[in-house]
Amino acid sequence: MSDTGKDFIKGTGYPDYSTVDLVLRVPEPPFELPVKEGQQVIRLPDPKKYKLPKLEKAATIRSVIGNWEPPGFFSRSSIDLAGLSYLLWCTQGFKRMVSEKIQLRNVPSSGSRYPLETYFVTGEVEGLETGLYRYLPLSNSIVAERLDSGLPLDMSTASLNFRLVTRAAVTFLWVAVPYRSIWALGNRGYRSVFIEAGHTCQNLIMAAATLGYGVYPIDLFHDEMVGQLLDLDPETQWPVYLAAVGNTGENVTLG
DSSP states (O other), X not given: OOSHHHHHHHHTSSOOGGGSTTTXXXXXXXXXXXXXXXXXXXXXXXXXXXXXXXXXXXXXXXXXXXXXXXXXXXXXXXXXXXXXHHHHHHHHOEEEESSSSOEEESSOOGGGOOOEEEEEEESSBTTSOSEEEEEEGGGTEEEEEEEOTTHHHHHHHHTTOHHHHTTOSEEEEEEEOTHHHHHHHTTHHHHHHHHHHHHHHHHHHHHHHHTTOEEEEEOOOOHXXXXXXXXXXXXXXXXXXXXXXXXXXXXXXXX
């Protein structure tokens, strides 16, 4: 057995704060990746005004936790733009600025650094073409990174999950920009990335259940293929977690 895990824990222990870039007055990295020249920003419906659908069985916290299991099947799924806006806001939505440089979102984040970028591939989202998009939490907007009807199939290959991703209404991809955390927390910030991804996916599971959707978290995927599909910089941007959202229909439990 290799020492990868031990080296990670040792290398990300409690930091010497005198060496971190925040203390050394290195300029702070931006809260979000910039919008590229020529990209159109699409404003999403206000998630705070979204009316949850009346489900046959009300989705209480107890029922969502008690009934959740990884779906083994999605029927052909779709979601409207207001529902998508609600899911994005529940997972990484911006609440307010606590101070000039400290923001608060809808998930916990060590040091309030929020090192994750939310990308998503649309299967069937009303009002959006099939493609790859990125969420802009500060304005509750999205930008199209690439429009391509073949992306759900490509993503199903990269995620090693053809059966669910090709039928999902939308597949979320959380990408780490670790320097946002490292800037303030030193190497300890690497741990924060993965912890926050777990918080974020759990929020998605809970929020999607209130709309009647199931969520299949995907942590086993082909890192390089996902990075290439998203056109990520492998030195500074890392895919860490995926989740497919869809209608479970006649659910088949995974054994």
